[in-house]
Amino acid sequence: MAKITYREALNQAMCNEMERDDRVFLMGEEVADYNGAYKVSQGMLDKFGPKRVIDTPITELGFAGLGVGAAMAGLRPIIEFMTWNFAILAADQIVNAAAKMRYMTGGQYHCPMVFRGAGGAAARVSSQHSQSFENWYANIPGLKVVMPSNPADAKGLLTASIRDNDTVIFIENEINYGDISEVPEGDYIIPLGKADIKRVGTDITIVAHSRMTGYALAAAKELAKQGIEAEVVDPRTIRPLDEATILASVAKTNRALVVEEGWRFAGIGAEISARIMEKGFDDLDAPVTRVTGKDVPMPYAANLEKHALPSVAEIVEAARVTCNRA
């Protein structure tokens, strides 16, 4: 298995799918000539030509809607948002059109398409460019929300998302784009709706997605030194959620901590901890705890930004509290 970056893994998934299915095309800002604002689509214009790799004007609502119409007409669009912050302009098309199209038309039309791009905080880009919106989309029936935390998952999950017949919100992470690890070559698909246990442990379950999975793994390493074996579960698909894997882990460890980069209120952690309470109450030896982004818009100053985001130290501390070891 070759070691490649997260962005190369995404690129491979798109290229493979475009070779496999000529209905698939990529559209977005700077995806073609510029080779992608984050170089995810590097080389794709050369490979597939301007008919299938299409630069758009800066017009998120417009090209998101174009994608919806093209999907309704039977194509399989991949619509790239440079970041998910800009996708707010396109929310009408995602929420009011794509998510509801199958239901609202009594099954006559549907929108098999992927909206993808970078989510979460990057580095020092302050409040309007550092946000996590997975909980917004995860609230909407008709959408699937997918967030890979490493290169192999990025490839396998994007492949599954492109082949899926529903609208998939595929949220990448800018900080992860340069991460390198082993990725299976050729066709590689990870089914949607399947969580992955990234580290096996016995003392506490840490549920973390996207960039926070790496933080949770780092925290688990530190906790191990302190005699706490954490199990790290990465949901990978946020909606629909593989709660069975999470609940089975909690049944084993009897303790749970949910980590997310986004804000605490009505966040993914709120949903997951509610599910653990609803379905795994008798397995719990302690209340479920959460480590989340602080409840403020992201500040610019390096120290404030660092303080606003979850840290490995906070995860370690929260795990210790949950395990009565603080």
Add this chain to the structure above:
Amino acid sequence: MTETESQEQAAGLTQEGRFYSADRLHAMHDMMLFIRRFEEKAGQMYGLKKIGGFCHLCNGQEAVCVGIEEASDSNDYMTTSYRDHGHVLARGTAATSVMAELLGRAGGVVGGKGGSMHMFNVEKNFAGGNGIVGEQVPIGIGFGFASQYRDDKRVSITIMGDGGVNQGAVYESFNMAALWKLPVVFVIENNQYAMGTSLSRASAETHLYKRGISFKVPGIQVDGMDVLEVERKMSEAIEHARSGKGPMIVEMMTYRYRGHSMSDPATYRTRDEVNEWRSGRDPIVRLQKQMIEAGLASEAEFKQKDKDIKKDVAAAAKAAEAQPEPDLSALWDDVLTDEIPNAYPYPRQVG
């Protein structure tokens, strides 16, 4: 015998050099009248509280619906807003299924999931029925994009109102459609009022066909109360788009006789203004006059037709009303195409 010779001998009338056979004129007339009577019936059913929610009627705008349909191929895509009854009927959807949808019945055109605002008919390439003002315009260029991508020469007819034309999404769409020469005809149904706000109170440029100028989208203004002019000008616009010249704007000058929706008494307009349109420019009366003058029909014939159509509409309404409501299990249908059985929220179940 050449085609022209046969046309000269056949019954019909010629307007601006375009020949319309008697059969075709009758069909256009009958569809306009059917839509008129259907909408009246819908208004009545709403008054009886049999139709719920929002209900936007298109009485007065029938020439736009029918003229567009006459000009387009059945393969051409069509999208519009929530004022969609006339268009979905003109595209050839069974009246019973449209009325059943209004009544929230199982046999509704979208199974009772949409109601008045969300009529869709994929077999007729009719993509709604979109409830957010202007939302259908980017979707419409998406259909045009698909046509260009597959090079299948289908045109996307993208319909909006004089209210919708002020949405930003419309200009994003004009720009991309022109930039890529997408086969799209943007139809602006200018019925003079965006809900209760008159055009001049909402638009700095009230000549809406000019709204594409800075995007190099040519525009024309059409008498939307004249079904033959609508047919003729739409044919030109569709040909323009189909031949690869890119998008075009067609502004239809029209008028809705009823309020914006059933809950709107339309007190923002004078009775004189409404009467001027209704009695002076009505599209159905106008075509009837033209056909009588050309010796293609008599007043008695139209009276009989009206009776027959009213009967047909009543029968469709009765048949729709007799249908059951959707089965409760339908609540869970069609949320997703690829359900994931072992993941939460679990398909088709609570909790």
